[in-house]
Amino acid sequence: MLYSPINYQGxxxxxxxxxxxxIPQGTTSIHEIFCGSAILSFASNIEQVYLNDTNHYILDLIEFFCQNEAERIIERTDEIIRQYGLTNTFYEGRNQYIELKHEGLSHYNREAFNRLKFDYNRDKDISKLFTLIIYGFNHYLRFNGKDEFNIPVGKVDFVVSLRKRTVDYCKAIHNKHITFSNSDFRTQTLYEGFDETALFYFDPPYLITDAPYNTFWSELDEKDLLDLLDSLNEQGLRFLLSNVTESNTLINTFVKEYY
Ligand SMILES: C[S@@+](CC[C@H](N)C(=O)[O-])C[C@H]1O[C@@H](n2cnc3c(N)ncnc32)[C@H](O)[C@@H]1O
Known part of the structure; x- marks a missing residue:
């Protein structure tokens, strides 16, 4: 089991x-075409990892974990927390805070969080983005049309479990040789020059569930993806697909038929 400190949706x-x-025996590279936080790649023992996503912010965050030791990331996060006056119950304990039901620490952190968000949207310092995700609502990573982080404050702070996840996730990443790309899944070069020892993992947005990135996923995207899988199969390339066929009363007929 591997968790990332950013709790990426999906x-x-x-x-x-x-x-x-x-993962088949003999796999030498894993290619996450919709990588998000790339949990499968980092939990696997495959060293060669190819990560692709259209969201460059998630790729920037993975690069940040890749290029820095966990201890340094935690130190820098604590510095930002101190600088902006956010709560840090890991050091301060919880006794001095009154956490109202459904609100957690949000009323203590709202003002400092908004100042941090304002500064991040001007300087785009990646360690500030990591702190915003920790303190943001549901740890969401979402930007508006002006490329501004636009999540409101959440209920929690930099608790011990997130610190441990930072250490575990960095450790898993540091063992890998990673190639990044920031392309749409239909881009042919993502699949060229590989053979059956490569495993392509597809974990796309889901047509019938909620996540910020699902809004932009259409039936046409779903059809294109299923066609692409057929074409990989014809070329003898291996793939793994995650999807949701039924959720409450909703059914994804495309994927159900494809299975
Ligand atoms: C379900 S999430 C993947 C979660 C990932 N498996 C993990 O462990 O964190 C789907 C991802 O697909 C990305 N995405 C959406 N449309 C895309 C497209 N057309 N091409 C490539 N990536 C896309 C989203 O930005 C999102 O990160």
Missing amino acids: NKSRIVDRLLQF
Whole structure:
């Protein structure tokens, strides 16, 4: 089981141990075409990892974890927390805070969080983005049309579990040789020059569930993806697909038929 400190929406932490069993013997590279926080790649023992996503912010964050030791990231985050006057219950304890139901620490952090958000949207310092995700609502990573981070304050702060996840995630990443790309999944070069020892993992936005990035995913995208899988299959390339066929009363007929 591997968790990332950013709790990326739709991440595969909870099912990664089951997914790992689907990686065929003899796989030498794993290619996450919709990588998000790339939990499968980092939990696997495959060293060569190719990560692609249209969201460059998630790639920037992975690069940040890749280029820095966990201790330095935690130190820098604590500096930002101090500088802006956010709560830090890991050091301060919780006794001095009164946490109202459904609000957690949000009323203590709202003003400092908004100042941090304002500064981040001007200087785009990646360590500030990491701090915003920790203190932001549901740890969402979302930007508006002007490329501004636009999540409101959340209920929690830099608790011990997020610190541990930072250490575990960095450790997993530091063992990998990573190639990044920031392309749409239809880009042909993502699939060129590989053979059956490569495994392509597809974990796209889901047509019938909620996540900030699902809004932009259409039935046409879904059809294009299923066509692409057929074409990879014809070329003898291996792939693994995650998707949701039924959710409450909704059914994804495209994927259901494809399965
Ligand atoms: C379900 S999430 C992947 C979660 C990932 N498996 C993890 O463990 O964190 C889907 C990802 O697809 C990306 N995405 C959306 N449309 C895309 C497209 N057309 N091409 C490539 N990536 C896309 C989103 O930015 C999002 O990060």
